[in-house]
Amino acid sequence: MTDNMVKVGRIISDSEPIEDGINNSFRCIACCDNEEYPVVAKYIKGIEILKELICAILGRLINLPIPEPILLLDQNDVFCFGSLDVGYPNLYHRLNIQDPYYIEFHSIIKNWSALESASFFDEFIINPDRHSGNLLYNGKDIAMIDHGLSMQLDKFKPDYDEDWNNILFNHLLCKFTELSCEHKLDKIALCNRLTIWCEEIEEINNNNLIAKAINKIPIAHKSKNELLYFLTSRSEFIQKIINNRINPNQMDFVNV
Structure with a gap:
């Protein structure tokens, strides 16, 4: 395990709200170890931040396609959860359907x-x-979030x-x-x-x-x-x- 398995960064740009989801997710730029990264972030409870970080770390250790997690601080030193922005939408956005048993969802999965x-x-x-809202999809690759x-x-x-x-x-x-x-x-x-x-x-x-x-x-x-x-x-x-x-x-x- 490398020492940077848990990245900690700070939000350094204005946020751009993401319409999908219930946690008011937003896009922004974060600085981690003097490097800047595009991230997707959300304010959630402390226990949920822990779960997000732990599950992302574990999933990535077994080579699951989970975006790299980042523990973020905002300008008020409030923690939020973030992950590197993979740049493509979720299946709900692409299919316009929430039902996970929808035939097109199944054909992809x-x-x-x-x-x-x-x-x-x-x-x-x-x-x-x-x-479908927490599986990102670009027409070829799937990434797991949330x-x-x-x-x-x-x-x-x-x-x-x-x-x-x-x-x-x-x-x-x-x-x-x-x-x-x-x-x-x-x-x-x-x-x-x-x-x-x-x-x-x-x-x-x-x-x-x-x-x-x-x-x-x-x-x-x-x-x-x-x-x-x-x-x-x-x-x-x-x-x-x-x-x-x-x-x-x-x-x-x-x-x-």
Whole structure:
């Protein structure tokens, strides 16, 4: 892990409001380590800033397309969350539809190379806020944003395994609706890839990368340790949880 995993910067330009979203996001220029960057920023609660930073760091460690996060200070030394501006709109803006089961949304998502890893990730952090408004799309590439509503510590325990509306995972499983031999073999292959994915998460835990990153976030908040505990503990259960999602009638499914 490099020391600049958590960038801290200051807003140095006027803001340009972004119409989409409920958090009054805006574009601006930020200065970090004497370098200027175009960023998208938003004022949110301290706990949501922490979640955004932690999820972005974790997601980027497993090579998910999440814009680099920046902890920003405004002219009044108030913190807000920012990320590097990738320069393209979200799927809602491009498709003009919010419904994540809309056929055009599905046609884009089902061909996304990162769909498996992204759906595993949303299950891992229990992210209920995945829709066309927080997937950026330029006609070819997709980037994931908005993770501030994940890891709701007052609702979910690390071993939470009840079914919930994981949008990306539901799209991933659409191709397994038939119970033919071919689909069963596809499920076995998917579970084997899940094993590899979980090994990446375990390696991150073993190297304390998330703990080191959290300790570098200069925000004092009582939930820092709770969020770290949630992630490290959930890593112990996540493979079984997702296996059971893939094979709901085989609770003790074993990879082959």
